[in-house]
Amino acid sequence: MNTPIRILIHGSSGRMGQALQRLGKQPASGCQVVAAVARRVDLRVVDGIPQFAASELSGVPDFDVAIDFSLPQGFDAILQLCLARKAALVSGTTGLSEAQQAALAAASERIPLIWASNFSLGVAVLHDLVERAASMLQGWDCDIVEAHHTRKQDAPSGTALTLGRSAEAGGAHPHYASIRAGDIVGEHLVQFTSAGERIELVHRAHNRDIFASGALHVAQRLHTRPPGQYQVSELLK
Numbered sequence: 001m002n003t004p005i006r007i008l009i010h011g012s013s014g015r016m017g018q019a020l021q022r023l024g025k026q027p028a029s030g031c032q033v034v035a036a037v038a039r040r041v042d043l044r045v046v047d048g049i050p051q052f053a054a055s056e057l058s059g060v061p062d063f064d065v066a067i068d069f070s071l072p073q074g075f076d077a078i079l080q081l082c083l084a085r086k087a088a089l090v091s092g093t094t095g096l097s098e099a100q101q102a103a104l105a106a107a108s109e110r111i112p113l114i115w116a117s118n119f120s121l122g123v124a125v126l127h128d129l130v131e132r133a134a135s136m137l138q139g140w141d142c143d144i145v146e147a148h149h150t151r152k153q154d155a156p157s158g159t160a161l162t163l164g165r166s167a168e169a170g171g172a173h174p175h176y177a178s179i180r181a182g183d184i185v186g187e188h189l190v191q192f193t194s195a196g197e198r199i200e201l202v203h204r205a206h207n208r209d210i211f212a213s214g215a216l217h218v219a220q221r222l223h224t225r226p227p228g229q230y231q232v233s234e235l236l237k
């Protein structure tokens, strides 16, 4: 059996972080979670996984890949730590500023990294379908409607915005609408409408494990790559 890769989970107490800790602990994951990091007020004990407050980030043990599902205010620190430790970074944190996206691009000259608004295989395929549909439906209206739980902070979702870029690549000009309701994990509808007919492409996430297992899978494939910024479609499909 291969040596497990050493993982740091950043944002470990959140909805995504808890799924990552649970799946990352399973021997079949091929990972060893060496550190879980969250805001001190949010920290919880998880058997077998050392927990650290974000303010103690510089003291974490060595790791091969950091998996970051935190909030934009925590992003700069984990990027700097990965650069200092020459470790790879998998980030799914949405709502990053333009300056943070530029810092990510600059860091990719020194470490392998991937940022994606969605780590599910279904959404990776949906991107291809949307671009193809847009290129075949010139002049049709394109609308992207996303629905998430009420505690999601950014809108439109990062996935809606990246689906919009796929639609634009096919020549469409998308409009966005957001719904915040109950405990919806994540739904994205991309709709193409003309006078008289409509095509709907929909992805529904039933749980967060699809994102967490996608991120763990990508981490396995990323850590041996040379520095660069990779796409989820090339590492997940």
Ligand code: NAD
Pocket: 010, 011, 012, 013, 014, 015, 016, 017, 037, 038, 039, 042, 054, 069, 070, 071, 072, 073, 074, 075, 091, 092, 093, 094, 095, 116, 117, 118, 119, 120, 211
């Ligand atoms: P959450 O609010 O449940 O958890 C946030 C976590 O980040 C907590 O552990 C919190 O302690 C930590 N945190 C907050 N500020 C921090 C800081 N300054 N330093 C370090 N840690 C800090 O959020 P969530 O629902 O788990 O989502 C986390 C992020 O992942 C969001 O940006 C969300 O949009 C995104 N997300 C991405 C995908 C994807 O596939 N890319 C899927 C789901 C969610």
